[in-house]
Amino acid sequence: MKKVGKVATNEAVSAWGARLDTLIENKLTLSHDEAELHLYETFQKASLIQLRFNAPVMTSMLSGRKVMHLREMEPFNYQPGESLLLPSDRLMQIDFPDATTNDPTRCLALTISDEFIRETIAELNEQVPRVEAVDQWQLDIENYLLQNDPEISSLTDKLIRLFRENNPFKPFFIKNTLRELIVRLSQTQVRNGLLNQTSQHINTNRLAYVVTYIRENLTRTLSVEELCDKACLSKSHFFRLFKSELGVSPVQFILTERIRRAKAILSNPSKSITDACYESGFNSLTHFSSAFRSVEHMCPRQFKRQLFGLN
Numbered sequence: 001m002k003k004v005g006k007v008a009t010n011e012a013v014s015a016w017g018a019r020l021d022t023l024i025e026n027k028l029t030l031s032h033d034e035a036e037l038h039l040y041e042t043f044q045k046a047s048l049i050q051l052r053f054n055a056p057v058m059t060s061m062l063s064g065r066k067v068m069h070l071r072e073m074e075p076f077n078y079q080p081g082e083s084l085l086l087p088s089d090r091l092m093q094i095d096f097p098d099a100t101t102n103d104p105t106r107c108l109a110l111t112i113s114d115e116f117i118r119e120t121i122a123e124l125n126e127q128v129p130r131v132e133a134v135d136q137w138q139l140d141i142e143n144y145l146l147q148n149d150p151e152i153s154s155l156t157d158k159l160i161r162l163f164r165e166n167n168p169f170k171p172f173f174i175k176n177t178l179r180e181l182i183v184r185l186s187q188t189q190v191r192n193g194l195l196n197q198t199s200q201h202i203n204t205n206r207l208a209y210v211v212t213y214i215r216e217n218l219t220r221t222l223s224v225e226e227l228c229d230k231a232c233l234s235k236s237h238f239f240r241l242f243k244s245e246l247g248v249s250p251v252q253f254i255l256t257e258r259i260r261r262a263k264a265i266l267s268n269p270s271k272s273i274t275d276a277c278y279e280s281g282f283n284s285l286t287h288f289s290s291a292f293r294s295v296e297h298m299c300p301r302q303f304k305r306q307l308f309g310l311n
Contacts (some may be wrong), residue, residue: 012043012101016164024049024096030163032174034116037163038109042099051092055111056141058185059084060148060156064105067095070143083152085144085185088114108160112178120182130190131241132205137186146188149247155181191247206231207245211253218258218281224250258282259295266304273300 014020016039018028023043030037036055048069066078070092078084086092099105117139124137148156155177162174194201194208198215201208210231214222227250228238242250262280265271274285277300282288292300 012041012104014041015104015106016041023101025051025094032163032171032178034175035110035112035178037159038111039160040107040109042096042105043101044096044099046094046096046099048093048095051094051109052089053086053109053111055088056114056117057086057088057090057109057111058181059086059107059109062106062108064096064103065098066105066107067097069093069095073143076145081148081153083146083148083156085139085141085146087141090143108156110156110159112182116178117182120179121186124183124186128244131207131245135205137183137190139182139186140189144189146185146192149184149188151184152181152188155184187245187247190245194245206233207242210242211246214254214257218254218261219279220281222254255291256295259292262288262292262300263296263303266300267307269308273304276300 012020012023012026014026014028016028018026018039018041020026024046026041026043028039030039042049042064060083061078061080063080067075068078068084069075070086071090075095096105121137121139128137130137146152158177159174159181162170162177167173194205194211198208198211202212203209210227213230214227224235224238228235231238233241239249242248242253246253248256258280262276262282265276265279266273271279273288277285277288280288282291289299292298292303296303298306
């Protein structure tokens with residue numbers, strides 16, 4: 001790994017109790033047979049700080065903001081709740097536009113053995129094959145930026161705790177948590193592909209076809225039997241594969257798609273809450289309001305007021 005921009009200081013305090021050698025990308029490194037966890041803190045503004053790792057790496061923002069400069073990508077803001085997967089020896093150039101002593105930028109970088117990743121993915125494909133025989137679980141580490149879901153956020157928090165604790169079972173716990181993280185990341189990438197590039201998979205993947213069918217028929221009642229028939233799968237097989245690749249049950253997916261459509265309708269100033277209710281497939285305002293609150297943690301009226309800054 002290469003790093004530039006060192007500045008010695010005794011003014012700032014590390015959140016992890018690490019020795020403070022520099023205000024820029026001060027690092028605490030913790031090791032395991034299959035991985036290394038690097039915890040970084042930056043306490044002052046800086047530009048084009050260089051980092052690279054000699055193994056595949058997952059970085060995650062913990063606090064503050066960076067601007068990332070990567071090969072074949074436009075510079076982008078990198079913020080808490082996001083993670084980035086990069087291959088071995090990929091140069092990162094990083095700006096820290098907001099970092100201060102009182103409000104540092106913090107992130108982690110988790111390098112994982114390439115062999116360990118391959119073994120985990122191979123076992124996943126053997127034990128839980130995907131819907132289509134031509135598809136394989138894999139982990140794309142080529143500049144892959146993702147929004148952390150609750151499971152990935154929980155696993156990164158758990159790894160920080162496990163790497164730092166003194167426990168005779170620590171190597172075992174870390175190895176199993178790394179395996180779960182790899183599987184969750186692969187699931188997230190498959191799910192994002194099926195949901196965001198559905199048209200690219202519609203002719204080769206039955207779940208992509210079902211997703212398209214659901215989106216085209218949201219305003220009417222959709223039975224699980226109907227969806228199983230569209231997928232040419234038994235009910236039990238359909239449920240298992242749908243949950244495996246999309247992360248939710250078919251009923252939950254239909255609900256979130258209806259709420260997604262309702263939010264788009266509510267974003268139109270000329271549309272009312274009643275319009276959003278019936279045009280997104282709900283048959284009563286009471287049910288719509290309850291379902292919306294369960295997903296968005298606010299009622300439709302609050303969402304619309306917040307969106308347009310209304311009192």
